[in-house]
Amino acid sequence: MQKKPITNKLLWIFAVGQFGWSLLSGIVANWMVYYYTGAPDEQNPLTGIFASGITQHPIVFKLTLFGLVLAVGRIFDAVTDPLIAGWSDRAKFKGGRRIPFMRTIAIPFALITIGLFTLPQTANIAVNDVILFALLITFYLFMTIFCTPYNALIAELGDTQEHRINVSTYISFTFIAGQSISFMLPNVAGALQGALGPAGSVRMAVAIMATIACIAMLVPSIYIKERDYLEAKPSETKAFSSLLKTFQNGQFRRFVYSDVIYFFALTLFQTGLAFYETKLMGIEDTWTFVLTATMTFLSVCQYPIVNKLAPKIGKKKMIITGFFGYALVFLITFLCGQGLYWGFIVAVCASVPMAILGILPQACVADVAELSRLETGEDRSGMFFAARTFAFKMGQALAMVVFTSITVSGTPGSYRATAAVAFVTCVTGACLFFLYNEKMILAKIREIKGEE
Numbered sequence: 249m250q251k252k253p254i255t256n257k258l259l260w261i262f263a264v265g266q267f268g269w270s271l272l273s274g275i276v277a278n279w280m281v282y283y284y285t286g287a288p289d290e291q292n293p294l295t296g297i298f299a300s301g302i303t304q305h306p307i308v309f310k311l312t313l314f315g316l317v318l319a320v321g322r323i324f325d326a327v328t329d330p331l332i333a334g335w336s337d338r339a340k341f342k343g344g345r346r347i348p349f350m351r352t353i354a355i356p357f358a359l360i361t362i363g364l365f366t367l368p369q370t371a372n373i374a375v376n377d378v379i380l381f382a383l384l385i386t387f388y389l390f391m392t393i394f395c396t397p398y399n400a401l402i403a404e405l406g407d408t409q410e411h412r413i414n415v416s417t418y419i420s421f422t423f424i425a426g427q428s429i430s431f432m433l434p435n436v437a438g439a440l441q442g443a444l445g446p447a448g449s450v451r452m453a454v455a456i457m458a459t460i461a462c463i464a465m466l467v468p469s470i471y472i473k474e475r476d477y478l479e480a481k482p483s484e485t486k487a488f489s490s491l492l493k494t495f496q497n498g499q500f501r502r503f504v505y506s507d508v509i510y511f512f513a514l515t516l517f518q519t520g521l522a523f524y525e526t527k528l529m530g531i532e533d534t535w536t537f538v539l540t541a542t543m544t545f546l547s548v549c550q551y552p553i554v555n556k557l558a559p560k561i562g563k564k565k566m567i568i569t570g571f572f573g574y575a576l577v578f579l580i581t582f583l584c585g586q587g588l589y590w591g592f593i594v595a596v597c598a599s600v601p602m603a604i605l606g607i608l609p610q611a612c613v614a615d616v617a618e619l620s621r622l623e624t625g626e627d628r629s630g631m632f633f634a635a636r637t638f639a640f641k642m643g644q645a646l647a648m649v650v651f652t653s654i655t656v657s658g659t660p661g662s663y664r665a666t667a668a669v670a671f672v673t674c675v676t677g678a679c680l681f682f683l684y685n686e687k688m689i690l691a692k693i694r695e696i697k698g699e700e
Contacts, residue, residue, distance in 0.1 A: 252476045254405055256414060261471050262405060263418035265350065267426040268464030269394055271457055272361045274430025276387065277515075280318070280364065281652070282522045282533075283450060284380075294434065295526065295533070297446055301369055301376045315652025317381050322645030325388035326638045330491040332396040333634030337490065337627075344474025345630070346397035346404075351469035357390040358462035365454045369447075394465065396637070400630035403614040404478050410559075412614045413607070417555050420606035424544050426464075430457065431540040434533045490628050494635040500616045502683040504639045507609065509677035510571060511640035513670040515647035517578060520666050523655070524594075527663055530586040539591045546599035547606070554603050563608040564686040570608075571678030573601030578671035582664050615689050622696040 284298050303313040332349075339345040364383050368376040402415055436453035437446075444452055495501060525531040525539065558566060577598045584590040617632040650669065655662040 251478065254411060254477055256418075258472065258477070259405060259411065259415045259418050262401060262415065262468045263422045265398055265422075265465050265468040266419040267422035268354070268461040268467075269357070269391065269398070270423040270426025271430055271461040271464070272357060272426075273391065274427040275361055275433060275454060275457060276364065276384075277518055278427075278430055278522065279433050281519055283365070285652070294437065294446055294450065297450060298365070298369070301373065302380055303373055303377055313377060315649050317377075317384055318648035318652070319645040320381070321384040321388045322641045322648060324385050325392055326641035326645065328389055328392045329396055329634040329638040329641070330631065332392050333400070333630040334490050336397040336400060337630040342475075344478065346401050347469055347472060347474045349397040350394055350465065353390050353393040354462055354465035354469060357387075357394055357465070358458040360387045360390055361458045361461075362451070362455050366451050392637075396630060396634050398468075399610075399633035399637070401474075402610055402633065403617040403629035404627070412611050412618075413555060413558055416607045416611040416614070417551055419610065420603075421548055421551060424547060424602065424606055426461070428537070428540045428544040429460075432537040433457065435537050438534060490631040491635055491638070494628065494631050497616060497620060499685060499689055500613075500632065500635070502685070503609075503612055503616065503681075504636060505683065506571070506677040506681035507636060508639050508643040509673050509680065510574075510605070510643075512643035512647045513578065513674040513677065514574065515644040516651050516666050516670040516673075517574075517581070519648065519651045520655070520663055523663050524581050524584070524667065525591055527658075527660055528581070528584055528586070529588070529590045531588055531591050535588065535591065539595045542592065543595035543599050543602065546596060547602040550600065550603040551607065554607050558608060558611070562686055563612055564681065564684055566604050567608050567612070568678050568681050570601040570604030571674055571681065574598070574605070575671050575674040575678065577601065578667050578674060582667040582671060612684070612686070615686070615693070619689050619693050619696075622693060 282295060284302060285296055336345055336349060339348070341348040343351075360383060364380070364387060367383060368380040370376055370379070402419065403412070405411065405415055433450070433453050436456060437449040440449035440452050443449075495504075522533060522536055525536055526533050531539075554566065577594055580590075580594055580597060584594070613632055613636050614629075617629045620632070621627045621629070651666050654665050654669070
């Protein structure tokens with residue numbers, strides 16, 4: 249049967265799902281540490297509002313329980329990626345290989361996010377520690393079940409080079425939109441505080457945002473009929489055999505080397521962003537959304553430029569530029585003083601690498617997955633994206649441990665130190681990306697397709 253053509257409208261519907269899971273991810277990544285650690289001050293009274301409920305002191309050397317819980321959660325998340333990817337690649341559901349996973353998990357994923365800020369609130373700290381650990385592990389499992397099949401569709405819906413870059417652009421827009429909206433959490437909580445009190449307002453703000461995210465995740469799950477557009481031929485390779493095959497791909501390994509280091513640096517920065525603004529720059533936390541919105545707006549304005557330049561000068565050169573751009577942002581953060589203008593300097597400078605690295609890395613993975621499909625005749629798109637997330641989540645897990653360990657004293661110097669570490673590692677990642685051979689990959693795709 250003739251499959252329906254893939255259109256940009258379809259790709260935009262698909263991208264709405266990215267907004268949903270990005271919003272949930274942003275709530276946890278940007279605010280869990282902020283509300284569960286640290287101490288309030290006159291300017292930001294909600295900092296660490298739930299900190300008294302869980303263990304705060306270091307338990308092994310300088311490693312805190314919260315840092316270890318976050319790290320273990322990311323490691324668990326990384327390990328489950330190839331398992332879910334293998335399951336999805338081999339799936340024979342009536343609705344396709346990807347969409348049934350997304351439709352089933354959207355509501356539980358939103359509910360568990362609400363639970364993270366609500367349930368670990370008993371009078372017993374040890375019980376709260378256990379509840380927080382169990383909820384966070386479940387959160388990452390549900391995120392994997394949604395995101396791994398979702399990411400596989402990036403390569404499958406990107407049936408041409410143009411569509412691969414377009415879908416990467418669209419999901420980048422919805423991703424940073426979701427992340428940006430997540431920074432509104434203190435603003436929403438502030439508006440509700442008079443009626444619900446400090447803790448209740450934070451929980452209700454999370455619930456409102458999680459509901460919006462859930463609706464967004466259901467949009468592609470409901471409106472995209474996968475088998476109308478894709479052959480969806482199941483893979484016969486088992487999960488870890490498929491993972492091993494994926495990492496045996498030399499170009500994919502070269503991409504992953506820099507990707508892991510980049511995500512380590514970026515996670516350090518994202519985890520500390522609220523602290524950089526409040527503790528180093530002396531900005532109220534309600535300004536976080538304004539600064540993030542500024543950064544997002546400027547970044548989105550650059551999307552058409554990135555979209556047009558990528559096919560002309562190459563994704564590799566632009567990604568390396570993005571790496572060095574973020575390194576500059578980390579250096580500015582390390583050197584910053586107090587004042588709102590520092591926040592705007594960071595926002596403006598970060599908009600350029602955000603636009604580049606928000607779009608192009610996914611397109612690189614899709615290129616490698618497409619070449620592998622053409623060369624082997626086996627479509628393992630899910631595993632390529634899962635292998636990437638497996639690798640960079642290990643970097644994220646390490647970043648969580650490093651951040652919470654370095655900042656255990658809560659001094660301004662400790663937060664500056666995390667920005668310095670991010671700077672050094674991001675420069676290293678940029679240098680490693682020179683090993684990736686984009687020209688060879690695209691030339692082989694064109695050759696096999698007979699486009700030359």
